[in-house]
Amino acid sequence: MKISEILKIPVMKNAKLIAGHNGKDREVFSVNMMDAPDIIDFLKPNELLVTTAFHLKDNPNDLLALIKNMADQQCAGLAIKMKRFLEEIPEACLKYANEKNFPIIELPIEVTLGEVVNQTLSYILDKRTNELLNAIEIHQQFTNHILRGKGLVSLLENLANLIGCPILLLDQHFRMIASSSSVTSSLPEIEEMYTDGFRFFLQPSSYTCFSIISSKRTVSVFPIYTHESNSGCLIVFDAIPFHNPSLVLTIEQATNVISFELMKKNALKQHKRKVQNEFFINFTDGAFQSKEEIVIKAKEFKIRNDQSYFCAAGKLDERKKSLTFTQFHKENERIFEFMEKEADAFPNPVHFFVKGNIGILLFPIQKSWLELHSSIMPFLKELQAKIRSRFQRTVSFGIGSLCQQFLDVKKGYKEALEVLEEEQYSGNQEFIQIHKKKDIYTLLKMIPKEELIDFYEQILTNLSDPADSEKQALLQTLFLFLENHCHISETAKKLFVHRNTVIYRLEKCEELIGKSLKDPEATISLRLAFRIKNLLQL
Known part of the structure; x- marks a missing residue:
């Protein structure tokens, strides 16, 4: 509740704001009533002090020290009952309060401090209660929205309409998941938020604001957390003021619902990924009984047999710092997840599998084998650069020979793995090596x-x-x-x-x-x- 709103409640009808008029928008979270020399030790930020100035009646000049201390502690303001023990406020106090925009309120003689405190706290509590009820209502609204299967795009559109600002949802790698329709005009600015420095704006359980250099436009960033800690962030293309709890609560309720939706989607994706990996492992290990069975099962994952492929096997290069088994597994999982999402941006659909500590990229060939050098190799080089920049790790790739059909991928994968392990065993790192047929291996x-x-x-x-x-x-x-x-x-x-x-x-x-x-x-x-x-x- 702001100072300007407090002055409108009935008990403050005849009260006057005699100094710090520019600070009337200060937020008041609580009210304290006290007359003691050491009162400053008991005050908190955004607290309004109501007093008769009894402890200052013999030395009015101490009031300036009290006001300075309250301003330093970010107190909301000072309300003094005049003509009781203090006849007037020293000019130096009024001048300092105006300079610091620190509100000083003159309370009328006819009201008691108890009435001021009780009625003010009652109004503050009523406002907080309404904000919480509104937050619960909005949370229920967003939850029902998701339960009806309307999806994240529709939810962001709804939120954008509520707060009147464009909304953008990014994943943990700062790629766009969804956005409101009004964010289209802001897309050129989004590239500036994909830098590594952007992640430092995200603080646990809080939000922050910053400006985009090119457009000098302020954006507010709300982190989204799931069981995997940071799972992305919600970008609001406007400054969301910290002193507007109702607006902040509305957005935070949306982030809570979004986090549950992302967890649900992640669980479904993990299940799908597990099934795909099991299929590829069984295929390369020769677990299937017939070629027909392989072709039929491949169709379930939209893999055509009458299609040419290049198979690339990627593996993290060894690092000097040793990791525990759990740390190693999590690091591989994070980087492989990043590789999979990067593969989604490839012009043609790329199938991604994981077998142990090997990430497999299956590239379909649309026209000719020349695509290996025109599109696949540049993509893998760019992927290496991104992993090095984002994770401070290097990854190497081995590429098998051209597979005329999916059934040949088993051989292509073994060739890719063979050249990958051979180069890494030789001590090479961050390479992309294409398999070359060797007569000695044939023999x-x-x-x-x-x-x-x-x-x-x-x-x-x-x-x-x-x-x-x-x-x-x-x-x-x-x-x-x-x-x-x-x-x-x-x-x-x-x-x-x-x-x-x-x-x-x-x-x-x-x-x-x-x-x-x-x-x-x-x-x-x-x-x-x-x-x-x-x-x-x-």
Whole structure:
């Protein structure tokens, strides 16, 4: 309740605002009545003090100190019953109150302070009660709106009409989910709100206002929270004043209903995603009995078999900072969710799947395989840049060869995974590598798996201990040494170590495998062993 409204209640009929006229819009949350020297210690912001100035009757000059302290504490104002103990207010007090826009009210002699306090509090409580009842009514209205299935767009339109401002709803990545029809003219301004700095405007359980530089237009931001903490925000294209609780409550009720609607949609999306992932996992693992069964089930997810595809497998690059299992899972989930939403913006519908810690993007080809370089590669590069900027993580992609139909995607996925793991094993990061057919792999696939494993264990058995970090370092050094045509300097560059370290490691490898790396037959056997390792994912 404002000072100007308080002056209109019956008990304040003959009261006068004698100073701080420009502060009559100050909000009054409560009223305090007290006559004590240490009264300032008991006052709160937005509190109106009603007093007879009894404690100031012997020293009226102390009134200036009281007014200064009240102004500093953001009190609403001071109401003094004149002619009781204080004949007049010093000119210095009136001058300071006018400078600080601090309201001073002169109460008439005929009213008691008890009447002033009781009637003022009664009006404040009545107003708060009406605001709460209105908030409950609006909440019920918005809830019924959603329950009838009218959706978020209609809800935002309703809210925009109630408050008279355009409304925009953004997700946690600051992409537009929905908006009122009146926000169309403001779309060029929205791009400025997609910067990384925008997220710092969101504070828990509060809202804030800021201005868009280009248009100098003020917007108000209301965070939306679900079980996943921040789930986005509601943008109101106007300044929503903090001292207008009725308007603030109306918008906050809308954000509460929106949060429940988003949770419902998220639950449905999670279920759909789980079913899609299970289908893709079963497909790539060969769990289906026939090709016809695969084609029929693929149709359920709008995947056509008579369509060409490129399959890209993405994986987060390793980071120095170790994470717990839960932290690692949540980070992957957040980034994969971001990748999925980015895929929605691709010109052609992209199918997204998750298999363990691998994100799979299935790109349909409309015209020719040249789309790989004209649209798919630029999209993946832009996606890498966005993930690096937003999450401070890097991601790498392996791309399989062109799949003439969906049934060939199983092979395309394995090719993408193969090239992805091969490049990451070599220590490369944030790459996009296309699979190239290798004759050696074709030959190895013709050999029974058991014999390949026997050969691998015979050659690298003393180096292939996953639990031994030292042996793993030796194994990686040996692999890069062979891949770089036995050039020690090039190997050292790839490993970011001194060439003497490489020499030492290679000598250790010779000791463990019992063969000289200068022996051509030994290096051929080692190269084959590493190819078998990649092929069988040993």
